[in-house]
Amino acid sequence: MSSNLNIGSGGDVTAPTPQNTPLNQAPISLGLSRPTVPDIEEDNEDDGEGKLAGLVGRSSGYIESLPVEVKHNVQGLVGIQTKQNELQNKYKLECLELERKYLGLAQPLYERRKAIINGSQPATKEEVELGEEASLKDDEEYEALPKEVEASSTGIPEFWLTALRNHIGIGELITDRDAEALKSLVDIRIQYLADDTDEELKGKPGFKILFTFSPNDYFENEVLTKTYVYQSQVSFTGDFLYDRAIGTEIKWKEDKDLTTEFEIKKQRNKTTNRTRLVRKAKPADSFFNFFTPPVPPSEESIEAGDFEDEELEEIEDKLEMDYQIGEDLKEKVVPHAIDYFTGKALEYDFDEEDEDDYELDEDDDEHDHDHDDDDSESDAAPAPRRGKKGGAAGGQQVNPEDCKQQ
């Protein structure tokens, strides 16, 4: 088994001169799908004032010094680049179409998976055999299951809850209260907007994640969806840009809203001097906040100075996180759900980052919620069972000081 390290997203660097800037900071894939969030702060700075635009083309005095006849050639190339950019846009849309084609091809496999998970059509002998072959190939100590036993028609309880918890980003969002509700999550699937039934979305670039639930004590909805719409023009670097995200409004059953918690506070009546207890609602950490995505501020409100730089940064971070979860669900969790369920995926997720390059940002430790299932697995003490680099084989590589929290 060959593990691998991601080049592009490694723990690298940005810096403003060629001389102090390493190479693997830049994302690798220009023409390929890596949607990005438009930078709201930068938009603000640039907007209409030409400050930024004024810098364009100044990176080398050499260009300014060129004779005007040569400058004509430079502008000619700029002209040709506009055609190249159009081509790039078409390419990108065709990439998305290709993704969609393969989602279609994978559909029978997803249907089969769903039937096994919910128990309606348990795994066949052939499927189990194929699986055991692969498991043995991965792990020579894998112990074969007794052949005489038949796959159970109870399916695989808590399959999706377990898979989601094993995604290092999503798992962080799932509180113990959420877990109870997520036991009813019976399927997650992806749909491209090209196939959307909503007239407003149909045919736009983007995708939808559909979470199907069995009847549960928490909300009425059978399906919760999260939709990501891309902008129709790709960015300079050929990436799709996110336009917006839309979530289903959850119809919570009475007193079951997981995104709200209640504080009991004492209140004293100023005249009678008697106290009473009041219940005050406040937003709670919850996975289900995923269905209420952050909204980018309007250009007008940014221009009007309604936001501090820090506020804008915070919104941008939230947007990025929201989009990242969406992409990870689409690209990793849904296509590899079984690997997240078994935990195999964790080992690969670690390999994608070189955590030695990071430092723990102690100031920003606010995600250390009290809903850890296992206190021995707290932030500072990586549990051996969490993936390779946190485990025996690579334990020495995990220095808690090297982890940085966002």
Added chain:
Amino acid sequence: MSSNLNIGSGGDVTAPTPQNTPLNQAPISLGLSRPTVPDIEEDNEDDGEGKLAGLVGRSSGYIESLPVEVKHNVQGLVGIQTKQNELQNKYKLECLELERKYLGLAQPLYERRKAIINGSQPATKEEVELGEEASLKDDEEYEALPKEVEASSTGIPEFWLTALRNHIGIGELITDRDAEALKSLVDIRIQYLADDTDEELKGKPGFKILFTFSPNDYFENEVLTKTYVYQSQVSFTGDFLYDRAIGTEIKWKEDKDLTTEFEIKKQRNKTTNRTRLVRKAKPADSFFNFFTPPVPPSEESIEAGDFEDEELEEIEDKLEMDYQIGEDLKEKVVPHAIDYFTGKALEYDFDEEDEDDYELDEDDDEHDHDHDDDDSESDAAPAPRRGKKGGAAGGQQVNPEDCKQQ
């Protein structure tokens, strides 16, 4: 103009538990082209000993506790996943085919660009007009060129040298001596191995970068190539894995090898006690080292313990850097050469990283070579003209302490 921030490669984090790990560390594109370097150290640790394999599937005690009937279902899903992985492999190859198709579609534009750059067919009025429209759209202060002047048939001197220098990673590699030779670089183009003439490479996944030179004082070769071969199976996460890189052997003219420098040393004759001067060759920093790619150590030599962990890490870093330059040339510099020439690309390169998330790694400052063209633009003092975030519009965001060197 909307700038954008890359989600996936942002300044984020890796950590071994779901609880302390942020979301945007993971690369976004599973199914899309982000080739990765196989991790040589990890291979070593895992090889044959099953240490790593032993950890697989242990991420949740829940799974071990499942009744054997349910475990059959789990193995059934593992079996179905193998089919899904095959599909993913096909998808990936089809992506590469799509890249190739669009390279073909862009070919006439690349030919036109080449003819303008070398002056054989200067830019037409229409091309210049198209370019000036785009330039004005980017920068409202753009001053139109005098219409009565014709584009020069001298082309654009030093076009590729200037473009390469404006790539933040490649620019770092170009010494003043290299620059003299790179003035003769007249074209860079990409070719997929599907179209390769070499029987051994033809049809393999991968690509070749061809650097065409006019006759020069430095070497005999007309074309220098760098070839990147991918492995035929994609990784778990659906990325191509690099197999190897191959560079042209440069036929240096006498005393012109830019990858070697000479030290003059005094040598004392022990018997006569007389000194003489001797010239000793040693490897020199040079862009042209790009054509002598690092070679990954064989599995056998790693197993035999021929390398210290640090050595392996160093080789891995070099491999990553080499592959990154290759990908950047293919995905960014070649398709956007004019934007690198003018410096416009710099502004976007910066946006792709959130440099606030990084820290300068002072220990690792070895790339601060003496071939900076401009001392005012040293590592610690970003020059305002270098892109947006280093410039007036975003100057406050560049804290030298936030830059980290690899």
